[in-house]
Amino acid sequence: MYQEERLIAILDYLKMNNRITVEEICTxxxxxxxxxxxxxxxxxxxxSIVRTRGxxxxxxIHDEVKNYSNRLKTVSEEKKIIGKIAASLIYPGDRVILDASTxxxxxxxxxxxxxCTIITNSINQAEVLSSKPDVNIQLLGGTLQKEHRFLYGSSVVEKLSEYQVDKAFVGVVGISExxxxxxxxxxxMVKRKIIQQAKQVIVLADHTKLGNTDFFRYADLQDIDLLITDRTPSKSFRDLLSKYNVELMTADQDEEGVE
Structure with a gap:
């Protein structure tokens, strides 16, 4: 085997197993x-690699998180389907918190x-909901993060502590073990407080977020009740959800027969 072929094979092995030793390469x-x-x-x-002892x-790999406007331009069909399923869970009289994800x-x-009453720290969510005359909107005041269009800070967290709601809908960059x-x-920090104030915590995440981990952990799996995603996750990921009593709803559940 030529070196170029071997290098490709080593990288393929790393993608599957995360690490490789000198002894394993020899064998x-x-x-x-x-x-x-x-x-x-x-x-x-x-x-292509980082060398370790032996x-x-x-x-x-750190994916760049685009600003809110750019993320909206690339809102996928999967996100729209997830959003439709999530909205079907909101009923007249509900008190709900929506976070600031696309x-x-x-x-x-x-x-x-x-x-119904919608509480949010997102100026975009408030704008969208303003076209629905029967929806009561509570916009949380705080410092505006201009690039990603959400309000944050101690005033937002303190105001959230005054609310007790039926459901909270939150987004993620990554959800994993x-x-x-x-x-x-x-x-x-705002998402963490949102979760604490809700009877039912519902996470919305397309399949690209499953198994990923980003910079700041704001909740554990046992803190959420339901995950809505666009396609059926792997068995290992479903087992992980079951371990923490997280229910699962998927856009393809009718086709796959997933509960």
Whole structure:
């Protein structure tokens, strides 16, 4: 096997197993330890790996979180479907908190014009809901995060503590065994308080968020009641949800027969 082929195979192994040792390279490809080390040096020079004591791991990848307006331009059909399912769970008389994510905005867009109360720290959610005359809107006041269009700070958290609501709908950048994570701590602190004030906590996340972890953890899996996503997760992820008594709703559940 030529070195180029071996390097590709090493990277494929890392993608599946997260790490590789010099001994494993020797065994898998029948090469000497010196050859294995040269392969790792080459991959490190190409910034394809991070060398560790006795082996290598893949480098961390941090996806850029686009600003709110750019994220709205790329709101996927999956998010719209998730939002429609979420909105169907809101009934006349409900008191609900919506956070400031674009997936939750899809929920706001699908809420029927009915007598219910919506509390939010998102100026976009408030604007969307302002076209529904029977919906009572409580916009939380605080410091405006201009790029991502949400209100945050101690005044938002303190005001949230005065409310007790039926349901809270929150978005994530990542949801995994490490919990619910977001890119910005100030947004996460508000989400954490939102969760504390709701009888039922509903997370809206398309399939690309499942299994991912971002910068700031604002909740654990046991803090949520229901996950709504667009496609059926892997069995291991469903088992993880079951472990923490998190119910699951998916857009394809009718096709797949998922409860």
């Amino acid at each position: 898998l490809f029948d090469v000497s330890r010196d050859t294995a080390r040269r392969d790792l040096v080459r991959l490190e020079e190409e910034k 082996g290598a791991i893949l480098p961390s 997936t939750v905005q899809s929920c706001a867009e699908h809420i029927e014009n009915m007598d 490490k919990g619910l994570t977001i890119a910005h701590e100030e947004d996460g």
